[in-house]
Amino acid sequence: MPSASISLIHRARNLPCTTVAANTLTLGAGEFITGIEAHWGEKDDHTRDKYIQFTTSSGKTISGGNPTKDIGKDSAPPGYQLGGFVGTCGKELDSVGVVLLRWRKHAMKW
Structure with missing residues (x-):
């Protein structure tokens, strides 16, 4: 099974506007995303997601x-993984939600 990677690219407030910070995590064989943690805060009278963390299996x-101090956490129930994400954004991430996929030990044969 080939490996996959997750990359998060964001603009850090302590860096110039044209600078982005990137983090990459390579997933091992059979490893998948199981949890999400999001922090939010106010900016220009709107609530925005300020920080996001993913946890693997x-x-x-x-x-x-x-x-921030405002934190929400969620995780996939047994037999599922976080397989996709939905949300809204403009200049910043406004909201994020997860799409759960049922995990199968054996891949389908085509």
Whole structure:
């Protein structure tokens, strides 16, 4: 099974506007995303997602953004993984949600 990677690219507030920070996590064979943690805060009278962290089935994490005190967490139930994401954004991430996929030990044969 080929490996996959997750990359988070964000603009950090302590860096110039044209500078981005990137984090990459390579997933091992059979490893998948099982958890998400999001931090939010107010900007220009709107709530924005400020920080996001993903956790894998082997306990590895990858994160990006600026943590806040307002935190939400969710994880996939047994037999499922976080397989996709939905949300809205403009200049910043406004909202994020997850798409759950049922995990199968054996891939389908075509």
